[in-house]
Amino acid sequence: MSQDHPRFETSPGQGGETHQHLPPGGPHDTSAAHLTTNQGLRISDNQNSLTVGPRGPVLLEDFALREKIFHFDHERIPERVVHARGSGAHGFFECTRAIPELTRAAPFLQRGKKTPLFARFSTVAGGAGSADTPRDVRGFAVKFYTEEGNWDLVGNNIPVFFIQDAIKFPDLVHAVKMEADKGYPQAASAHDTFWDFISLMPEAMHMVMWQMSDRTLPRSPRFMEGFGIHTFRLVNAAGEGKLVKFHWKPVLGVQSTTWDEAVKIAGADPDYHRRDLYETIELGAFPQWELGLQIFDEAWAAEQPYDVLDATKLIPEEVVPVTIVGRMTLDRNPDNFFAETEQVAFCPTNIVPGIDFTADPLLQGRLFSYLDTQKSRLGTTNFHQLPINAPRCPFQNFQRDGMMQMSVPQGRANYEPNSLDEIGELAGPRECPTTGFVTYPNVEAHDGGHERLRVRPALFADHYSQARLFYRSQTPVEQAHLASALVFELAKVGLEHVRQRMLKLLGAVDIDLAHRVAAALTMPLPAPADTAAPVLDMAPSPALSILGKSLPKMAGRTVAILFAEDSSRASIERMREAIEAQQGRVVMVSQRTGLIPVRDGSLKADAKLEGSPSALFDAVASIIPPEALAALRADHAARNWLADAYAHCKTIGACPATLRLLGEWGIAVDEGVTNLQDFPHVAPARHWAREPRVRLLA
Numbered sequence: 001m002s003q004d005h006p007r008f009e010t011s012p013g014q015g016g017e018t019h020q021h022l023p024p025g026g027p028h029d030t031s032a033a034h035l036t037t038n039q040g041l042r043i044s045d046n047q048n049s050l051t052v053g054p055r056g057p058v059l060l061e062d063f064a065l066r067e068k069i070f071h072f073d074h075e076r077i078p079e080r081v082v083h084a085r086g087s088g089a090h091g092f093f094e095c096t097r098a099i100p101e102l103t104r105a106a107p108f109l110q111r112g113k114k115t116p117l118f119a120r121f122s123t124v125a126g127g128a129g130s131a132d133t134p135r136d137v138r139g140f141a142v143k144f145y146t147e148e149g150n151w152d153l154v155g156n157n158i159p160v161f162f163i164q165d166a167i168k169f170p171d172l173v174h175a176v177k178m179e180a181d182k183g184y185p186q187a188a189s190a191h192d193t194f195w196d197f198i199s200l201m202p203e204a205m206h207m208v209m210w211q212m213s214d215r216t217l218p219r220s221p222r223f224m225e226g227f228g229i230h231t232f233r234l235v236n237a238a239g240e241g242k243l244v245k246f247h248w249k250p251v252l253g254v255q256s257t258t259w260d261e262a263v264k265i266a267g268a269d270p271d272y273h274r275r276d277l278y279e280t281i282e283l284g285a286f287p288q289w290e291l292g293l294q295i296f297d298e299a300w301a302a303e304q305p306y307d308v309l310d311a312t313k314l315i316p317e318e319v320v321p322v323t324i325v326g327r328m329t330l331d332r333n334p335d336n337f338f339a340e341t342e343q344v345a346f347c348p349t350n351i352v353p354g355i356d357f358t359a360d361p362l363l364q365g366r367l368f369s370y371l372d373t374q375k376s377r378l379g380t381t382n383f384h385q386l387p388i389n390a391p392r393c394p395f396q397n398f399q400r401d402g403m404m405q406m407s408v409p410q411g412r413a414n415y416e417p418n419s420l421d422e423i424g425e426l427a428g429p430r431e432c433p434t435t436g437f438v439t440y441p442n443v444e445a446h447d448g449g450h451e452r453l454r455v456r457p458a459l460f461a462d463h464y465s466q467a468r469l470f471y472r473s474q475t476p477v478e479q480a481h482l483a484s485a486l487v488f489e490l491a492k493v494g495l496e497h498v499r500q501r502m503l504k505l506l507g508a509v510d511i512d513l514a515h516r517v518a519a520a521l522t523m524p525l526p527a528p529a530d531t532a533a534p535v536l537d538m539a540p541s542p543a544l545s546i547l548g549k550s551l552p553k554m555a556g557r558t559v560a561i562l563f564a565e566d567s568s569r570a571s572i573e574r575m576r577e578a579i580e581a582q583q584g585r586v587v588m589v590s591q592r593t594g595l596i597p598v599r600d601g602s603l604k605a606d607a608k609l610e611g612s613p614s615a616l617f618d619a620v621a622s623i624i625p626p627e628a629l630a631a632l633r634a635d636h637a638a639r640n641w642l643a644d645a646y647a648h649c650k651t652i653g654a655c656p657a658t659l660r661l662l663g664e665w666g667i668a669v670d671e672g673v674t675n676l677q678d679f680p681h682v683a684p685a686r687h688w689a690r691e692p693r694v695r696l697l698a
């Protein structure tokens, strides 16, 4: 590097134009971790692009520059479609009153038990860069990392909602967000489209009261109540369920601002709430909320003048008191806003044993929406692997692959059930009926008394009767093909116990079939599998057979005519006419392509024998003069052509010279090998009687 061409250095006066190591703290600090590319390559210069000479163009070759800018270009991800503006913190939930009689959910089982969590508070309408203090509902979302999986309690700071049914949510959000044509106002409900919608939506009136109250102007998240809104269900270890509404109560009490304050704060410090949460945690004044429950049951609910599944209704605390069962403390700010607060993905579907849903139609819609939106926002189905979203308990299943897959599963068990453990291979995880999550059957009056179950109807239990019907409805040729296919496939299965199990299942389908397959595999025939339902002997259905439906017609079929130099053009033309008259198609095949001289002129070969095996055609005819025999005898492709046509049970139309070849090659003449005159009538048929002579069938 020449002294004439100074390079840019971030610490003026510390060296200038060459690579020199500077004192600690400078850009070339050797005591710090080395700066590398994403491939781990150490970077020698993070200040200057690579150029041709001091004033020349920047080189495409500068991969360090391109990687850095490429990554920067893609730093933004889609913001949340609602609740885009928010801030979060880590903390824990401490159980202050064990309630095993109400729920088996892990966080509530012992007094003093602590469960780590992450909470995020948000506005609803504004974009990610909007101010913290508009008049708006606030999100109050908490992710509990329990030892039985993540539980997300995704609530708001108001105990009711605008709408009763999720199907209205996109309309509500469109109406409140910036107007479609103007792109404003940002983060404000004070505009035409919001009030147009609301004026047509009487169910929103209760929520509008809350929205126009000072609840939507909180002093800070630290002074907000939080509500699960929907009625949920708690289920204890005995499987008994109670209905519940969740309440968060700030230890500091509830506090709002006035509208005028909120407006001025938005100007003076748009990050007022974010800063407030961050700074108080940094100062060690950890915000706290008590978690309270309103517990009730169906009988009580049925007597109320409102429906507890209606999210526009609350249950007055004076009617059903709020029982405090624990306390949330937020004691740690995120290390990185993007990695944690931005990438945290709350899903109301994240519940744990002991907690369940109800049929609230607003909740039911949310159960679809959140998982779905994360795919748009975080770009991959594997967002659950991000540190902020990953459960703190072990998790494993057979979901695989997908964009940004971080785990490296071992072994070939990527499906279930499997029996790979029987040969000492990794079999993977198994379902557990006793400790796994079980949905509360939930007999709610409006469900018509039907329980929510994971069962199949009783008649689905018969797996064999129709398999037997199918097999027995096949012609003997088809049965042989089916049995042989099973033999072919199972012969490729190296797992002895799997073959055994298949023979047992086949035995339950048809003992003769099982016997054929076992014999061909030289395996002893095991006893047939036990069946959950009686296997019926149904009357055979010929409609299930292919051969029963095959029509011996030329239409739609293709016939190849093999010819050679000096073949009889007249015989070939006669053959072509007969085939085409029956709507068949003719392909002329010869050892050479192009125009071939034949008796009385020439004929064009459409295909070369070597590249056009007889498998391509439905039937073949060979019209050749004795003079061609020598060349065909010496041609392996010619021999295969005829031998395969025979082995595939096709009709072969043979001239006298062809018959000689067939004889020489040991291809027996049968009813499917015809003279040229009969050929067009016999051609479409397959001659299955020939099959035992050409292959070993099961």
Ligand code: HDE
Pocket: 080, 081, 082, 083, 086, 120, 121, 122, 138, 139, 140, 141, 154, 155, 156, 161, 165, 166, 169, 227, 228, 229, 230, 344, 345, 346, 362, 363, 365, 366, 369, 370, 371, 373, 374
């Ligand atoms: Fe949400 N809501 N919501 N919501 N919601 C989202 O999910 C949705 C509703 C709430 O800090 C989205 O990850 C539908 C009620 C909070 O990351 C999305 C319906 C309540 C947050 C979504 C509702 C909420 C969201 C957008 C009508 C209070 C922020 C980004 C049935 C109980 C969570 C995302 C965070 C976020 C859908 C109604 C609370 C699109 C369809 C009622 C606190 O999935």
